[in-house]
Amino acid sequence: VVGKAEQEPAAGDRRTGKPTINDVARLSGVSKKTVSQVINRSPLLNGGTRERVLGVIRDLGYVPNPQARALALRTNFLIGLIHDSPNAQTVLSAQQGVLEALQGSDYAMVVRPVDRGSPTLIDDVRWFLEHQRPHGVVILPPLSGNEAVGRLCGELGCSYVRMGSAELGDPDHMIASDDREAVAGAVRHLIAQGHRRIGLVTGPHGLPLATHRRLGFEDALAEAGITVPDGFVTEGNYTFESGVAAGDRLLGLSPRPTAIFASNDEMAVGVLHAARMRDLDVPEDLSVIGFDDSPIAGLIWPPLTTVRWPIVDMARAAALKLLAGDGGADEKIAESSLFVSKLIERASVAGPKD
Amino acid sequence: VVGKAEQEPAAGDRRTGKPTINDVARLSGVSKKTVSQVINRSPLLNGGTRERVLGVIRDLGYVPNPQARALALRTNFLIGLIHDSPNAQTVLSAQQGVLEALQGSDYAMVVRPVDRGSPTLIDDVRWFLEHQRPHGVVILPPLSGNEAVGRLCGELGCSYVRMGSAELGDPDHMIASDDREAVAGAVRHLIAQGHRRIGLVTGPHGLPLATHRRLGFEDALAEAGITVPDGFVTEGNYTFESGVAAGDRLLGLSPRPTAIFASNDEMAVGVLHAARMRDLDVPEDLSVIGFDDSPIAGLIWPPLTTVRWPIVDMARAAALKLLAGDGGADEKIAESSLFVSKLIERASVAGPKD
DNA sequence: TTGTAAGCGTTATCAT
DNA sequence: ATGATAACGCTTACAA
Numbered sequence: 001v002v003g004k005a006e007q008e009p010a011a012g013d014r015r016t017g018k019p020t021i022n023d024v025a026r027l028s029g030v031s032k033k034t035v036s037q038v039i040n041r042s043p044l045l046n047g048g049t050r051e052r053v054l055g056v057i058r059d060l061g062y063v064p065n066p067q068a069r070a071l072a073l074r075t076n077f078l079i080g081l082i083h084d085s086p087n088a089q090t091v092l093s094a095q096q097g098v099l100e101a102l103q104g105s106d107y108a109m110v111v112r113p114v115d116r117g118s119p120t121l122i123d124d125v126r127w128f129l130e131h132q133r134p135h136g137v138v139i140l141p142p143l144s145g146n147e148a149v150g151r152l153c154g155e156l157g158c159s160y161v162r163m164g165s166a167e168l169g170d171p172d173h174m175i176a177s178d179d180r181e182a183v184a185g186a187v188r189h190l191i192a193q194g195h196r197r198i199g200l201v202t203g204p205h206g207l208p209l210a211t212h213r214r215l216g217f218e219d220a221l222a223e224a225g226i227t228v229p230d231g232f233v234t235e236g237n238y239t240f241e242s243g244v245a246a247g248d249r250l251l252g253l254s255p256r257p258t259a260i261f262a263s264n265d266e267m268a269v270g271v272l273h274a275a276r277m278r279d280l281d282v283p284e285d286l287s288v289i290g291f292d293d294s295p296i297a298g299l300i301w302p303p304l305t306t307v308r309w310p311i312v313d314m315a316r317a318a319a320l321k322l323l324a325g326d327g328g329a330d331e332k333i334a335e336s337s338l339f340v341s342k343l344i345e346r347a348s349v350a351g352p353k354d
Numbered sequence: 355v356v357g358k359a360e361q362e363p364a365a366g367d368r369r370t371g372k373p374t375i376n377d378v379a380r381l382s383g384v385s386k387k388t389v390s391q392v393i394n395r396s397p398l399l400n401g402g403t404r405e406r407v408l409g410v411i412r413d414l415g416y417v418p419n420p421q422a423r424a425l426a427l428r429t430n431f432l433i434g435l436i437h438d439s440p441n442a443q444t445v446l447s448a449q450q451g452v453l454e455a456l457q458g459s460d461y462a463m464v465v466r467p468v469d470r471g472s473p474t475l476i477d478d479v480r481w482f483l484e485h486q487r488p489h490g491v492v493i494l495p496p497l498s499g500n501e502a503v504g505r506l507c508g509e510l511g512c513s514y515v516r517m518g519s520a521e522l523g524d525p526d527h528m529i530a531s532d533d534r535e536a537v538a539g540a541v542r543h544l545i546a547q548g549h550r551r552i553g554l555v556t557g558p559h560g561l562p563l564a565t566h567r568r569l570g571f572e573d574a575l576a577e578a579g580i581t582v583p584d585g586f587v588t589e590g591n592y593t594f595e596s597g598v599a600a601g602d603r604l605l606g607l608s609p610r611p612t613a614i615f616a617s618n619d620e621m622a623v624g625v626l627h628a629a630r631m632r633d634l635d636v637p638e639d640l641s642v643i644g645f646d647d648s649p650i651a652g653l654i655w656p657p658l659t660t661v662r663w664p665i666v667d668m669a670r671a672a673a674l675k676l677l678a679g680d681g682g683a684d685e686k687i688a689e690s691s692l693f694v695s696k697l698i699e700r701a702s703v704a705g706p707k708d
Numbered sequence: 709t710t711g712t713a714a715g716c717g718t719t720a721t722c723a724t
Numbered sequence: 725a726t727g728a729t730a731a732c733g734c735t736t737a738c739a740a
Contacts (some may be wrong), residue, residue: 067424068733130417422717
């Protein structure tokens with residue numbers, strides 16, 4: 001039924017009709033090997049031959065079959081992004097960073113969300129790694145705080161980079177930010193405005209991301225000789241709703257805090273919401289600082305003072321690190337792996353009234 | 355030097371040490387073919403043999419090499435998500451939908467953002483399709499409105515599904531929502547509240563997504579015999595900033611609109627911002643309706659009345675459609691391909707004062 | 709520098 | 725129902 005011209009020297013892929021390396025070799029009168037060298041930019045081949053082959057490739061519209069290359073090279077052209085983030089903007093910024101790094105390369109980004117709480121977490125990651133065998137993976141916080149995930153990548157021979165706060169494991173597999181110091185700086189700013197009763201909304205207990213930010217909070221208060229009253233530190237899970245609940249707990253205290261630091265912007269927006277429900281004006285009655293500098297920080301009212309977390313840059317650096325191993329990032333300059341965050345002052349902070 | 359290990363099949367992949375199908379075949383005393391059948395759930399093989407092979411697979415921790423499968427099957431296990439959306443939440447919701455569809459299958463999602471405005475747009479998409487050869491792609495709006503992209507997929511033999519408003523091309527490659535009718539419904543709601551001077555913030559001129567939503571706006575006004583004054587229809591590009599600018603233009607008119615429909619939530623939030631800059635209260639002085647029902651709609655103040663756009667469901671349906679072709683979605687029920695949107699009433703709408 | 713031939717780990721064809 | 729054996733399209737020793 002299929003009228004394929006089989007007698008003639010295979011013109012194109014049998015199924016798709018796309019030209020193969022054999023077609024290029026035949027038409028340009030060289031061997032597959034030579035074509036392969038042209039494709040892979042081997043430096044040691046005759047200029048004339050190269051041009052002729054390139055011409056045929058152009059004429060034919062030949063593109064090497066990525067599946068075949070992957071099999072022969074024992075690697076594919078995929079960089080995975082594994083995350084468990086409740087925060088949409090964080091994920092998207094990270095994706096942007098990874099994609100910037102992959103720009104111009106043959107690599108593509110495959111995204112894999114997982115559920116940190118699930119008992120099958122490790123199995124889920126293993127399934128992904130074994131069934132896709134990405135060339136490497138970037139692990140986002142807060143998941144990156146899970147030691148087992150990094151260990152698993154190592155066991156399965158998949159290269160990986162964890163993004164997270166400093167002091168977290170092997171630097172070879174880390175891209176870090178100075179969260180502890182950044183939070184300390186933000187809290188110092190509140191103290192400088194005259195605040196003494198400062199509340200904290202942390203991330204989920206036990207995660208390094210949350211821990212490091214809490215430590216920064218404590219550092220700043222300790223420096224100023226301020227003791228945190230009971231109940232001034234409360235937990236959220238990085239969502240708006242948890243921020244509302246945490247803010248409500250904090251504002252129900254007596255005396256209540258005059259300033260609150262929330263460990264991400266989304267929870268900070270929740271705190272703002274809780275304040276409004278209690279008819280408290282921000283920043284007159286309450287100062288609020290968030291963390292991330294996500295777009296929403298500038299969209300709400302009042303615009304949120306926050307710590308800019310360079311997650312796009314970090315994700316880009318992480319992906320470049322993965323590419324660096326195989327010369328894919330020849331001319332790209334290796335970036336530093338410690339990123340600094342800085343305070344962005346907007347309108348949600350003022351001195352306390354009392 | 356080459357110890358022709360053909361009679362004594364090498365134990366594991368030469369490089370990675372991972373067990374191969376040969377190891378499984380040897381250890382279970384059957385041929386590769388049989389193992390392959392077990393893997394691919396062929397119905398016609400002896401129950402006993404199957405169990406024995408499965409046992410060996412389990413013991414060895416054997417996982418088929420996806421690259422080799424991809425080459426032999428002439429397809430891979432990747433579903434692409436191509437988009438050019440300025441709106442973070444839309445992208446993330448779409449990703450979620452696609453992932454829900456891929457859940458439990460061997461497929462992974464590879465995300466590919468492009469720049470709609472770029473002159474190299476088509477070349478960028480072509481590069482992605484040719485260099486990754488995904489099994490299929492989902493194209494998000496507003497990019498899905500670009501006929502050339504769908505056509506390109508067809509030419510390259512890559513299956514695709516476009517997500518967008520109804521009446522857009524071949525239904526076989528479409529997952530549609532009734533945007534025109536949904537917007538008309540929202541505007542009717544404003545009219546029912548007594549509004550007669552209603553402004554519209556559209557999306558970029560020429561995109562089907564924007565056009566259909568504008569038509570719905572016009573439908574509702576025409577039904578009520580209302581003529582749109584000059585300047586009451588203004589353009590944005592789906593970003594917050596463009597919403598602020600559009601809102602500012604609208605509110606600078608005299609008489610100004612008493613209600614504004616914005617073609618997405620982010621621009622609606624921009625309109626809210628513009629109103630606040632002019633000391634107008636929402637909804638007392640101005641009613642606002644958005645489109646999407648993105649999370650931010652419930653987070654801002656006042657909570658935004660908006661049209662819920664079932665983008666997660668649509669994306670899931672789109673991906674399932676892609677999988678349906680090859681029996682990957684055997685038991686999953688084919689969903690309808692026309693999705694209806696509905697008005698979510700919150701607090702940004704009231705009757706006009708005058 | 710270039711050609712020849714042997715993999716890479718699967719699936720598919722054709723016997724049995 | 726199962727076993728040899730040939731693809732699949734590319735890379736890479738080894739030779740020339």
